[in-house]
Amino acid sequence: MPRIALASGNPHKLEELRRALPRFEIQLLGRDDPPPEDGATYEDNARIKARWGRAHAPEDAWAVGEDSGIEAVALGGAPGVHTARWAAGDPVGRMLEALTGEKERGARYVCVMVAIAADGRELVAEGMLQGSIAREASGDEGFGFDPVFVPEGETPTVAGLGDAWKRGHSHRARAARELARLL
Template sequence: MTTKVLLATRNAKKLEELRRILLKRGLGDITVLGLSDVDEFPEAPETGATFEENALAKAYDAAMATGLPAVADDSGLSVDELNGMPGVLSARWAGQHGDDEANLRLVLSQLRDTPDERRGAAFVCAAALVVPDREEVVVRGEWRGTIIREPRGTNGFGYDPIFVPEGEQRTSAELEPSEKDSASHRGRALRSLLPHLRDLVHD
């Protein structure tokens, strides 16, 4: 018997990432659904001051609306020289939500005069699991690296083409999906949820 878990996103790449992680960890009997697989429900805007607040709010809304265990994440780029910004504003840093190219170009413009040694950054992800009437848990994953001056690579999305992880020469957008899963902020956060997801299967 399979267990259904709702990942509160319409992002196909996020869905595939969680499915790959579950399969790799022997949890292939969990079926991951996305928002396009369930009836529409009102989704509250992301108004939290932290990644954790936004992730928990999204997971709670999804779980209450559908009755399914729900996972949600909120993630973004934290740039040292920009005092941790764009942070929770990462997806709309240039003004329009989801305009990856504009967001990326704005960050590069803001760092134009910043020397290489001060271009440190981290991808941050908070992931929340809400099981109706039972459990709420929020975890966090971080992936340190530096911001380069011109985009490279076509894998991934968002700020991946300008982020080089620590210990790497390639950008996040030049890594293979399996490599990214094992190292990325979202991969780290989602793996922290695995014991709680495993409990759903064994109930």
């Protein structure tokens, strides 16, 4: 079974990746010394994490770094690569507050994964989920912005659609499928 060492301390991301890639053995490389996420793009940050992961991963595993975020049209694509810091522990409240009075509710989730093999080979996979931001939170599954993100073509939020839906359709699931194809 192919092995992946995910350079993250986020158990939600680990669970999503395991569900999206059932044919892979995936372990979390969460440590006390993660690298700074100071890249200009999702790919930059994913590569920073993958390189850090490569230094700590078993030799027979691909080290995978992932970066993701949400981009709101009314905010000029923000928070984007700064999503985690921008959300400051209250992603739903912060997004609803930022879009108060805005008619334009378009948004997209973006995920980029970089995988690095022991021999230095590098693969890049990207996934996106288009949608909009609801005017109020609903649903009780998922995490982050899921209670206010309504995927294109759907009425409920991702949190309302549930984890089973998310496993097959999220930006991270799409990037993971692309990564599996590349691997």
